[in-house]
Amino acid sequence: MDVFLFIPCLVEHVLPQVGEATALVLRRAGVRPVLPEGQTCCGQFAYKRGRPDLVRPLARRFIELFEAAPAVVCPSASCTAMVRRYPTLFAAGDPWRDRADRVAAKTFELGEFLVDSLDCPDLGARFPIRAVLHASCQASRVLGVGDRTVRLLEAVEGLDLVPLAHPERCCGFGGAFSIDYPEVSQAILDQKIDDVLQSGAAAVITAEPSCLLNIGSALAKRGASVRPLHLAEVLAGGES
Structure with a gap:
């Protein structure tokens, strides 16, 4: 196909x-x-x-x-x-x-x-790391497909998913929102990064590129060693 x-x-x-x-x-x-x-x-x-x-x-x-x-x-x-x-x-x-x-x-x-579509929640992936999941607003609230990301990650061998204190929190990007309301956007992002760091995870996973870029940039600015990863990178087992 x-x-x-x-x-x-x-x-x-x-x-x-x-x-x-x-x-x-x-x-x-x-x-x-x-x-x-x-x-x-x-x-x-x-x-x-x-x-x-x-x-x-x-x-x-x-x-x-x-x-x-x-x-x-x-x-x-x-x-x-x-x-x-x-x-x-x-x-x-x-x-x-x-x-x-x-x-x-x-x-x-x-x-x-x-x-x-493929009924393929288990791809046989292996990615040993302790991670948190950032569920994007678009996946969870617009498309309603956030649970598919969870199912796929639960099947990854070696992946230890730990909960965020506030898993529903936006990362503050929102496309034009971060440009029009930079101070509000930054405040939301700061809360998200605090949650990620307090979790003790070594990685943060998301299925949304804009969230990945926003969170990854903020982690780098704080000098954090937490890895930002897209869902696809985890499912590929780091072989991309």
């Missing part, structure tokens, strides 16, 4: 190891990842800025690239959620709306695809 791999901007330009790990994990799950050339941004930032006029051309481009896919897999809940909003960008009766509906229906976040 072929699946088309949608690589978010942050992964392509800042976290390429996450894209490589995602492809490896999909191959281990028995599917062949196909990377369409000419991918662009999903338009999420412009959408959150109230500029659907800027998002529509990006949505059309995405639809043209991915509508032939049996399934589309993305290692980001927020970008997956944006694709699922594409139908709302077009009026009823617009042919693009029907095309957007079809693409949105077959676009999945990585963990969601592995557990729900």
